[in-house]
Amino acid sequence: MFTFDASDRVNFALYKLLYxxxxxxxxxxxxxxxxxxxxxxxxxxxSCKKDETKQLxxxxxxxxxEVQKGTSIDLTFNYTTDGGFNAATFVATGGTAVIKTSGxxxxxxxxxxxxxxxxxxxxxxxxxxTVTDQESQMGTATAxxxxxEEQLVFYVTGNITxxxxxxxxxxxILESRIAVVNGVTLTIQPGVVVKGQxxxxxxxxxxxxxxxxKLMAEGTATSPIIFTSVADEIVPGEIxxxxxxxxxxxxxxxxxxxxxxPISADAPSVQIEGIPPxxxxxxxxxxxxxxxxxxIRYVSIRHGGTNxxxxxxxxxxTLGGVGSGTVIENIEIVANQDDGIEWFGGKVDxxxxxxxxxxxxxxxxxxxxxxxxxxxxxxxxxxxxxxxxGPEGAMQDSHTLINGSxxxxxxxxxxxxxxxxxxxxxxxxxxxxKDGQDFDxxxxxxxxxxxxxxxxxxxxxxxxxxxxxDAYVTVVAEGANTVGANAAVFQGWSWASAAGELNGF
Numbered sequence: 001m002f003t004f005d006a007s008d009r010v011n012f013a014l015y016k017l018l019y020x021x022x023x024x025x026x027x028x029x030x031x032x033x034x035x036x037x038x039x040x041x042x043x044x045x046x047s048c049k050k051d052e053t054k055q056l057x058x059x060x061x062x063x064x065x066e067v068q069k070g071t072s073i074d075l076t077f078n079y080t081t082d083g084g085f086n087a088a089t090f091v092a093t094g095g096t097a098v099i100k101t102s103g104x105x106x107x108x109x110x111x112x113x114x115x116x117x118x119x120x121x122x123x124x125x126x127x128x129x130t131v132t133d134q135e136s137q138m139g140t141a142t143a144x145x146x147x148x149e150e151q152l153v154f155y156v157t158g159n160i161t162x163x164x165x166x167x168x169x170x171x172x173i174l175e176s177r178i179a180v181v182n183g184v185t186l187t188i189q190p191g192v193v194v195k196g197q198x199x200x201x202x203x204x205x206x207x208x209x210x211x212x213x214k215l216m217a218e219g220t221a222t223s224p225i226i227f228t229s230v231a232d233e234i235v236p237g238e239i240x241x242x243x244x245x246x247x248x249x250x251x252x253x254x255x256x257x258x259x260x261x262p263i264s265a266d267a268p269s270v271q272i273e274g275i276p277p278x279x280x281x282x283x284x285x286x287x288x289x290x291x292x293x294x295x296i297r298y299v300s301i302r303h304g305g306t307n308x309x310x311x312x313x314x315x316x317x318t319l320g321g322v323g324s325g326t327v328i329e330n331i332e333i334v335a336n337q338d339d340g341i342e343w344f345g346g347k348v349d350x351x352x353x354x355x356x357x358x359x360x361x362x363x364x365x366x367x368x369x370x371x372x373x374x375x376x377x378x379x380x381x382x383x384x385x386x387x388x389x390g391p392e393g394a395m396q397d398s399h400t401l402i403n404g405s406x407x408x409x410x411x412x413x414x415x416x417x418x419x420x421x422x423x424x425x426x427x428x429x430x431x432x433x434k435d436g437q438d439f440d441x442x443x444x445x446x447x448x449x450x451x452x453x454x455x456x457x458x459x460x461x462x463x464x465x466x467x468x469x470d471a472y473v474t475v476v477a478e479g480a481n482t483v484g485a486n487a488a489v490f491q492g493w494s495w496a497s498a499a500g501e502l503n504g505f
Contacts (some may be wrong), residue, residue: 007372057081057131058138064260065145067125072117072422074100075127075143075486077320080109083133088112094125094147106134152304159281160184160213166192168223169236173197174205177253179281183211185294186244190223191237193311195230195303196252203278204308209293210281211260211321219298221330224493227255228302240498244303245476247357250337254304254314260286261323263345264368264391269321272344274314284320289370298330305337313338316358322348324371333358334492340381342368343399351375352489355410356496360415361387363401370397371406379501385430390420390445398422398445403430405505406482414464417441425472426450429484430464438464448472452481465486479504 023500060078064080067073075097079085085103091129099111116126123143132138153171160180166172168189180186183257186209188194194203209215219225227250228234233243258272263285265274275282301316303345308314316336319328321344322389329351334341340355345367354441355362362381368391378385385406391397401423414430414437417423422445431454455461487505491497 006361011076011105033137035092035324038497052137054082054137055134056137057085059139059141061129061141061143063143065143067116067118067145068150069118069120069122069147070150070207072115073145075114075145077112077114077129077141077143078108079103079112079131079139080111081131081133081137081139082136083137084108085131086134087132089130090114091128091130091461092116092126093125094121094145095119097127101140102216103131113185116145118145120323122147127194132139136342138265149359160186161319163187165189167340169234171195171236173230173250175277177204177206177208179208179210179277179279180213181210181281185214185216188215188217188225190220190225190298191312191480192225193234193236194225194227195232195352196250197230199253200307202308204253204274204306206256206274206312208275208281209258211258211284211286214294214377215257215296216294217296217299217328219438219493221298224298224300224403226300226302229242229304231305233273236303239493240495241302245300245500247335248303249335249357249359250306251303252315253306254316254318254336255301256314256318256320257293257326258282258284258286259291259322259326259346259348260290261288261321261346261348262287262395262397263321264393264395264397265345266393272318272320274308275314275317276308276371281332285345288323291323292325293319293322295327296329296331297327300332300334300493300495301336302334302404302495303336307337309341309490310444313341313360315339318344319346319348319472320344322346324411330489332356332490335359339364339387340411342366343371344394345369347397349374353377354393354490354494355381356501357378358382360387362406363387365389365399365423366419368395368397369399370401372400374402375400375485375489376404377487377490377505378406378494379496379503381411382406382414383411384416386415386422388415388417388421390422390443396422397446398424400424400426403427403483403485405481405487406434408434410434411437413437413440417438417443417446419443427483428483429453431478431481433464435459435463439458439466439469440467442467442469450474450483452483453478454478454481480487
């Protein structure tokens with residue numbers, strides 16, 4: 001049996017006191033450790049929670065979209081994402097699509113551009129774009145596209161001030177005088193129909209190619225380019241007008257090509273007739289003989305020549321100071337109120353031309369044009385078959401007319417010359433001549449040879465070919481000519497061919 005003396009009781013009391021003290025310290029340390037652990041867990045939890053709640057990608061789609069069936073449009077989507085861009089995918093309806101420009105990897109914002117090609121069904125199409133970030137989070141947006149019928153008629157209201165293309169199968173309506181300005185090219189594809197609104201005076205409609213501008217109007221033998229009046233119901237793919245007669249003229253203006261080639265006038269450059277002096281695009285002339293105004297092939301110009309003032313009409317095709325770098329061939333002028341083609345100086349050559357029902361002169365040359373007209377047909381002009389004027393200034397040049405056939409019909413005359421005309425005429429055939437029509441002068445500057453003519457019974461060749469010009473002419477029976485135009489090049493694409501007017505050429 002144990003016994004406690006006084007000293008034992010003291011020791012036991014001290015032990016209890018020490019035990020309680022250590023126990024309290026242990027409890028405090030435990031609380032401290034637990035607190036640290038809890039804080040660490042809280043921080044870690046909070047950090048994880050923050051990572052898990054990064055904002056989803058936000059994608060914004062373009063709006064108010066419209067596209068013609070069978071054509072394409074670029075759709076620009078904008079995105080923002082905290083997680084950094086990773087990938088873009090899409091689903092398209094009503095057509096097909098490809099990603100043209102994707103986002104930048106890791107970027108927090110940017111754009112995705114998708115090229116959408118509409119199908120052939122009219123109605124709604126769509127592109128649903130999904131952007132995935134680097135945390136595998138996704139955001140989507142939908143672009144709704146209205147698919148409409150293809151636009152076939154376009155209204156041209158202002159000058160062509162940037163390179164422009166008029167497309168095959170479309171009709172373009174000139175609302176006013178439209179200029180292709182300096183430094184700009186207008187390209188007209190095969191089969192295009194260009195129509196001029198009605199208008200006179202300052203409101204006359206026309207297509208004007210200013211100096212330094214270019215017209216690339218390249219039709220084909222199966223798909224010519226047609227310039228006509230808005231009153232004409234013709235559509236791309238047709239050759240003959242369905243509603244206008246081929247002698248109806250003055251319904252709109254015409255086509256004017258101006259260049260920097262030399263002219264014989266009272267100044268190196270002057271304002272072209274048919275264009276108001278207030279329009280600076282109407283200046284022509286310069287010192288560049290090889291100036292290039294473009295290419296004009298397989299083009300038919302119809303029903304033009306409206307008045308802009310007393311005795312001032314627009315020609316079917318006006319060539320003012322046009323240089324030799326320009327290509328003009330396979331042209332038809334039908335029912336123009338003023339001249340068919342009028343040259344004002346320049347050096348351009350022109351090949352394969354039909355002049356039909358011209359209200360004034362078929363071929364009109366001025367200001368020492370220095371080029372060649374080769375292979376041409378004239379049908380029933382209302383004034384002269386040819387008006388060939390001399391120089392009007394110090395510059396002098398001579399032009400050549402070769403391989404032509406002129407069916408005079410109701411013309412006022414055959415050839416009208418000035419005393420100072422400078423021209424070569426060869427291999428030209430005149431027929432259906434009537435009393436009162438004549439080749440009026442034989443100027444020193446005329447160089448004529450190998451002309452043939454069929455004259456009416458009871459008349460002498462000198463009744464029609466005056467002033468000694470009969471020396472250049474051989475009389476032949478109609479259709480027995482051995483000179484003249486090659487009509488085969490006009491078959492198929494010209495209205496004159498479709499109307500049977502080339503029979504006998």
